[in-house]
Amino acid sequence: MQPLLRASDINKRFGGLQALSNVSFSIAAGQIYGLIGPNGAGKTTLFNVITGMTPADAGTVMLDGRELGQLKPHAIAQAGIARTFQNIRLFANLTALENVMVGRHARTRAGLLQAIMRTSGQRAEEAEIEARAFELLRYVGIEARVNELARNLPYGDQRRLEIARALATEPKLLALDEPAAGMNPTETGELRTLLERIRSDGVTLFLIEHDMRLMMRLCDRVLVLDFGRAIAEGPPREVQQDPAVVAAYLGTPTP
């Protein structure tokens, strides 16, 4: 069966630093796919390449059989990859609801003229956008914050809001950059439930995370990066035993 996402031979160099060398992997639809590795291994760079924020020097990314090539980030979002950011990037001075409404942009149509004339189609669409956004806030469990400014939300709720906003784009693949960072064990547990629910609702997940316990429980497969190279790939239990992975995490030079 064709994988949902296939990345082949991704290379990226920043000046003298080879951030990614020949990274290849594929994610099957319906999986929760993990990306782990020590700090500076190139995880976020790989995310940025997949989402078009950083153009790769070489390599191809295919989503659902479609080559993403040199598409701009917005086109990749429209193609079906949504993401969150390691250091949360919400629209700080918009409300929680408005943040999610922005996420509907790619899936709605009304243009300038319809907005100015306030056509019936535009009004119906606006109502749909608002209803859907509210539904998503409820889905991630922060519907009580609907009219609060994003920057005033507690940290954990900001993470959830970012996920709701990304889901609003109706992604096939949801890429989450350290969603559990800074969360306490209770919050992490709730996050796990949420992520599993998102998967069971048909969205494939690709996530970077440092919380190994969470990753081991959650992921179907993981990819391990070290110094920009993929050193292991497979189900978490197997990867955990891999000598190269152990060496990378414990600091022994890789053979």
Place this chain on the structure above:
Amino acid sequence: MDTFIQQIINGLTLGAVYAMVALGYTMVYGIIQLINFAHGEVVMIGAMVAFSVIGALLGLDSGLPPALIVLLGAAAAIPVCMAVAYAMERVAYRPLRGAPRLAPLITAIGVSIILQQLGMMIWSRNPLAFPQILENRIFHLGGATVSTVQLAIWLVAVSMMGALTLMIHRTRLGIAMRATSQNPQVAGLMGIDVNRVIAATFIIGAALAAIAGVMVGTYYGIAHYTMGSLLGLKAFCAAVLGGIGNLPGAMLGGLILGVVEALGAGYIGDFTGNWFGSNYQDVFAFIVLILVLVFRPSGLLGERVGDRT
């Protein structure tokens, strides 16, 4: 041919001034990514202070040699401009560190207007005749001419840029400035007082601007409270042409822009069948700016690509 050489000579003179001013823009931009719109006004203040001091010394009938009087004028202008630049950094820009990008740009515009109005209140609304006391000998190069003032401008500009380059590469402050422009957070972690480095950058840029002000005043023999805005804009264009944030780029960009302007003004009539004349001189800088932004946003020597927010 003679006209051609003459235009090049004039262009290089004006270009040297642009380069001096462009350095101030590019240094500040390199460190805090701010277009300091008020930088042109610092040039104006430099010219005006020098004008006052030179005028006063002439009035005293001191019998000092003219070159010394001009030097004293510049010597007075430099600290005043430094103080003005320090004050505006402190009052209008520093509090906005970390604010949305639009905020410091808007205060920069405000500061520019305030300085211009203060300049007008102090030195009058009318154009002032800048005392032309340097003996202006003319040398002939074939059919073209070079004046001592032009030679002096080149000499001063070259030595100032040389000194700046040395400072940036050889002194602790210079190294701190380069480190801060690379990455302010890391520079801060390394024990560099980032705020002091930024203030120093403004001050150094202001010193160059003051000298540039004296140069323009002496060259054109005129000073006016609005003289800074257009000059500043063009110098900014020069900085972008050379690659914003890049010091050699600012120098090169200034010289090229000066020459383009001079040749453009000299030949536009011939090329357009006299449809357009030298009164369009001020348009060239902006045309160059737009062309650079379309075809090479990183500028001639710049490496940064402009596509980051």
Place this chain on the structure above:
Amino acid sequence: MMKLDLSARLPWIGIVLVALALAVLPFALAGIGTTWVRITNLALLFALLALGLNIVVGFAGLLDLGYIAFYAVGAYVYALLASPQFGLHLPFWAIIPLGALVACIFGVLLGAPTLKLRGDYLAIVTLGFGEIIRIFLNNLSQPVNITNGPQGISRIDSFRLGDFDFGKSEMLFGLNFSGPIKYYYLLLLVLIVIIVVNMRLQHSRIGRAWEAIREDEVAARAMGIDTTRMKLLAFAMGASFGGIAGGIFSSMQGFISPESFVLVESIMVLAMVVLGGMGNIWGVILGALLLSFVPELLRHTIEPLQRSLFGRSIVEPEVVRMLLFGLALVLMMLYRPAGLLPSAVRRRELARKSVEP
């Protein structure tokens, strides 16, 4: 079940009262002097301009420092096609949209290469564009006289609909409707239209995309927003509004020259937007009215005051006006970046704070 609840009716009563006040205002002003009607008209025109710029600066967060150039384009398009300059006298309903279109085209030509780059390049390019337009207006009198150079264009047609001429006084319903009074009502109408357009845009998919770009361009892109296109749309939209306002200015004044379109005017419109609170429609209107009227009030107070105190004018009103703009920009950014009126967003935040201590 209809109950006469006064508190529910209160907003409507307020609106009716404001409408009545606005309707009788020009006649009250005309009582003081027609100058004040003209000053009010200019204030309304600047409110139009400021609302146009608000789309660019306030909604999309793009700093446009050459906004007055689009106003100039609109003004000159109107002046050239409805004055003795070329002997053309086209009707206003044909030229005003044309002026908006030409301004829009200039906006697109200028924005397309620039908007891909960092935001601050736009500031400098628009500043340069403003200068270029002014230089051309000043010099395009040779060798073929197009703009009539620094002398400007005079005897520009006023708006005319059939026999109804906005430039002439006439008696209607027993009241003397002078030219400026007619223009007052026209401007008020256009202003209401533009307010509605602004409000509708703000609460639309497009408006939210603009605000998202203003807040975080990278995140906006990740949400599938084509930021370059959206920014261009805001920029072109602002330019068109500028063009429309320019055409009205041209016809209302009957005379234009490059002097009306200098950098200071761009800065003034920006100061109006900043003073009122970027993105806040009512704040921007307040900013426009304040910065239009206060200098006029100063002109009528400071000048005579100084003359009576010192026998001469020490600080010219013009200087005070400029210092006011400069200080408004600096102080607002430092101490009240949200503007004089808290914006809708801020209001929501304040409301929340009062609920949960």
